[in-house]
Amino acid sequence: MKIEATLHDDTFRDAVLGAEEPVVVEFTATWCWPCLRYEPVITAAHAAFGRGIRLMRMDIDKNCLIPMRYGVVNVPTLLVFHHGKLLKAIEGIRDQGSLVDTFRALAAQAEEPARAAGASWN
Numbered sequence: 452m453k454i455e456a457t458l459h460d461d462t463f464r465d466a467v468l469g470a471e472e473p474v475v476v477e478f479t480a481t482w483c484w485p486c487l488r489y490e491p492v493i494t495a496a497h498a499a500f501g502r503g504i505r506l507m508r509m510d511i512d513k514n515c516l517i518p519m520r521y522g523v524v525n526v527p528t529l530l531v532f533h534h535g536k537l538l539k540a541i542e543g544i545r546d547q548g549s550l551v552d553t554f555r556a557l558a559a560q561a562e563e564p565a566r567a568a569g570a571s572w573n
């Protein structure tokens with residue numbers, strides 16, 4: 452799967468904080484060669500186990516408010532959000548297996564409230 456959207460300071464709130472499903476935001480920059488090499492790893496991990504998780508990107512050079520708000524000072528950085536809350540920050544490069552584990556845990560966490568809500572209706 453590919454990165455779904457490029458975010459901007461003015462689209463972040465609706466796209467990430469307002470999303471029902473979990474969102475992983477990759478903070479990057481055009482000059483960041485590790486970011487360019489990391490993106491295929493992120494997208495492969497997402498394809499392997501990213502069901503129900505949105506994957507987006509934000510360029511820190513074109514957007515300063517959101518990175519500053521969440522303390523993003525290094526790229527690449529991944530921020531994991533669900534129901535408008537920051538759940539996890541991952542700075543630097545991680546291997547694909549580690550990212551798959553992160554996506555799997557996030558998907559399981561996202562499914563828990565749905566299972567609980569479904570069970571209460573039975």
